[in-house]
Amino acid sequence: MKRRSLLSIVLIFTLISAYAQKKPIIGVSSVATESSASAPLTYINSIKRAGGVPLVIPMTSDKEELTRVLEVIDGLVMTGGEDIDPLKWFNEEPVRAMGGIAPKRDEFDITLIRMAVEKGLPVLGICRGEQAMNVAFGGTLYQDIPSQVEGTFVKHSQNAPSSYGTHTIDIDKNSKLYKILGRESVVVNSFHHQAVKDIAKGFKISARAKDGVVEAIEKEGDQFVVGVQFHPEGFVSKGDDTFLPLFRALTEASK
Numbered sequence: 001m002k003r004r005s006l007l008s009i010v011l012i013f014t015l016i017s018a019y020a021q022k023k024p025i026i027g028v029s030s031v032a033t034e035s036s037a038s039a040p041l042t043y044i045n046s047i048k049r050a051g052g053v054p055l056v057i058p059m060t061s062d063k064e065e066l067t068r069v070l071e072v073i074d075g076l077v078m079t080g081g082e083d084i085d086p087l088k089w090f091n092e093e094p095v096r097a098m099g100g101i102a103p104k105r106d107e108f109d110i111t112l113i114r115m116a117v118e119k120g121l122p123v124l125g126i127c128r129g130e131q132a133m134n135v136a137f138g139g140t141l142y143q144d145i146p147s148q149v150e151g152t153f154v155k156h157s158q159n160a161p162s163s164y165g166t167h168t169i170d171i172d173k174n175s176k177l178y179k180i181l182g183r184e185s186v187v188v189n190s191f192h193h194q195a196v197k198d199i200a201k202g203f204k205i206s207a208r209a210k211d212g213v214v215e216a217i218e219k220e221g222d223q224f225v226v227g228v229q230f231h232p233e234g235f236v237s238k239g240d241d242t243f244l245p246l247f248r249a250l251t252e253a254s255k
């Protein structure tokens with residue numbers, strides 16, 4: 001009898017440790033067009049380098065489909081892209097300097113973020129993904145930094161490779177981002193002309209550029225819900241480990 005109970009304990013322990021070693025499946029919102037569903041390999045390779053298994057999610061706003069997707073993924077990365085429709089999502093008339101919008105992608109991204117966060121999944125929003133995260137929970141955006149934000153001077157739309165940082169951000173020491181990166185400031189890449197204006201309820205600003213533009217946000221509380229205005233995948237996918245801890249924090253939170 002003793003031998004059998006010892007064997008069953010060893011078996012249970014083996015099963016638990018095997019489960020704990022399983023790589024988490026990380027959903028990646030597709031950079032959708034009307035005719036394709038794909039995501040840049042920079043996101044895919046960064047997730048792999050951080051120990052996750054990437055899974056591209058085709059654009060849909062069908063809640064039944066999204067519910068099934070959320071049953072199979074353990075975490076989520078929201079990718080970059082077009083401007084977000086200001087009239088639909090934060091009740092502002094479009095300013096002349098607003099860029100191209102993608103209404104179906106807005107619906108997809110914002111519905112997916114809301115459902116993932118409400119399900120308790122870890123979510124990392126990148127650039128548009130950070131902006132959609134803020135809007136999904138009631139925040140607003142500057143539609144065009146240069147024409148709407150007095151006193152800004154940093155170039156937020158760099159003409160340099162995505163693996164090359166061009167401006168500094170200052171990180172709040174009381175933030176998840178600081179705990180993850182372990183530094184008060186860091187040089188980031190920058191490919192945007194919009195930014196968080198009013199922070200969503202239940203979120204906080206965790207980093208700003210030297211001209212005050214918001215560069216990172218996070219949900220208050222323990223759930224990993226982090227948005228960054230820069231593109232950490234541009235560095236990580238090229239072997240620069242500066243932001244690998246951010247993807248690792250996502251995959252760890254997804255286990």
Ligand SMILES: N[C@@H](CCC(=O)NCCCC(=O)O)C(=O)O
Binds near residue numbers: 031080081084126194
């Ligand atoms: N349109 C928004 C967000 C910009 C953004 O996501 N840039 C990334 C483009 C490259 C990619 O698709 O990853 C803004 O301009 O602020």
